[in-house]
Amino acid sequence: MEGDEVTDMAERPPRRRADAQRNEKTLLDAAAAAFVASGIEAPVRDIAARAGVGVGTVYRHFPTRADLVVAVYRHQVEACAEAGPACLANATTPYAALARWIDLFVDLLVTKHGLAAALRSDDTQFDALHSYFLDRLLPVCSQLLDAAAGSGEIQADLAAYELLRGVGNLCIGAESDPRYDARRLVGLLIAGLRQPGGPAEVPAEPGQQADKPG
């Protein structure tokens, strides 16, 4: 009885119609497939066609394209966010942890065609996507950045927002351009973050722990 009450109070009844549940799953699968095939900007009509439903159904389940994208990639963004503290715990220095985590972030972006571009798009249609990434990853990045600044390995005054944006930007188009290696440029950016001649190399001898190997 109390259990029922709690359920009633905490959330709306998940008792959607069977076809609705089925369609949502089908849509997520179709969208994932379409994103892989045509990139994140795959037309809603294509996704609907893949799923064998009408566009109206797409919009019933996902009010905007961005919501669909968020739903498809939610797991991976969560995984990336959760990897932050893990990196900090496992790495030899906070700077190494930051580098490692950024690498995971780059993985996320370059393997999803168009994701980085969508994140940067000022198109209002992607606002939800944008907010979600920031909400979820900004605190993680901030923690890593603070730790690395605290250890004296990097300049202290770069905002996590700016770093995420910069890395995200560097990943734009990386998936479709063989002449462009986003990971490498991000590596340069992270390398540039180190204090030049500052109180660096506190924990160990120079050039050992921070030169993130390819």
Added chain:
Amino acid sequence: MEGDEVTDMAERPPRRRADAQRNEKTLLDAAAAAFVASGIEAPVRDIAARAGVGVGTVYRHFPTRADLVVAVYRHQVEACAEAGPACLANATTPYAALARWIDLFVDLLVTKHGLAAALRSDDTQFDALHSYFLDRLLPVCSQLLDAAAGSGEIQADLAAYELLRGVGNLCIGAESDPRYDARRLVGLLIAGLRQPGGPAEVPAEPGQQADKPG
């Protein structure tokens, strides 16, 4: 006679109708104004309306949006390209010249709303813009990069293409986001380019010539 023949062979007679000449100028002005007001993605219809002509006229003069954009910014791209050798001649070291030139490139991008994004767009509509920038700036960047590599100040194996792309990417969205400082991130990228512990600082004492001041 021979003069006429040469002219005939070398170029089409510039004798266009007066209204055509007038319209082209008007269109360029209108486009420039529209780009300032609404960014580079200003609708063709808006530009046509500003110029007081029909859209057909726009397309007669500029076969595609990209051609219009190229025409509007040609002068500034040329200036940037020509500044390359000048930087090399004036700077204390090739690395400083590179940093200075990249700064000029960033200027070009961040002051033109949406230019950086258009450069990175994989939309075929911007192919011409894309090609023009690469044709004109790649050799310049390459020369600076080679010089800096030759002096031992930076890693030798970064392609000019990759650097231009990276810098261009970092500038995306910079004009509309007060929390994002593209110039600073580009600075970090360029800083990361320096050889860590390599044969650097050949020409003068360390930390003097290469730390590009704000």
Added chain:
DNA sequence: AACCATAGCGGAACAATGTTCCGTTTGCCA
């Protein structure tokens, strides 16, 4: 088992955009 309220569906329709097409206008030369 039949019934029906309604959640859910399908896809036509709307808006914004780049681009093409073609009938009409107009500058220029004879």
Added chain:
DNA sequence: TGGCAAACGGAACATTGTTCCGCTATGGTT
């Protein structure tokens, strides 16, 4: 002044995201 080809204007087409609404079919009820 007459004529013709260059140039023009804007309707029309294609491609998007998104909304709307009449219809279907699901699932509880009787």
